Amino acid sequence: MDETTIQELRALAEKNGIDPDQLLEIAEADGLPEELSAAMAEVLGDLTIFGQSLDEKDG
Numbered sequence: 001m002d003e004t005t006i007q008e009l010r011a012l013a014e015k016n017g018i019d020p021d022q023l024l025e026i027a028e029a030d031g032l033p034e035e036l037s038a039a040m041a042e043v044l045g046d047l048t049i050f051g052q053s054l055d056e057k058d059g
Contacts, residue, residue: 005044005045005048006024008048008051008052009023009024009027009044009047009048010023010024011051012047012048012051015051026040027040027041027044
């Protein structure tokens, strides 16, 4: 996960009352099968895009 995505996830988590460190720990957890890890990265990316869209709408 690139640094920009990490920062966007942190901001989105904080905005929604989620511990950003815990969210990132889950996203980067060791021991997940590669397919599940890739799927999680895609979902988190989608959440980031959704959050950005909401910010643009609110702004």
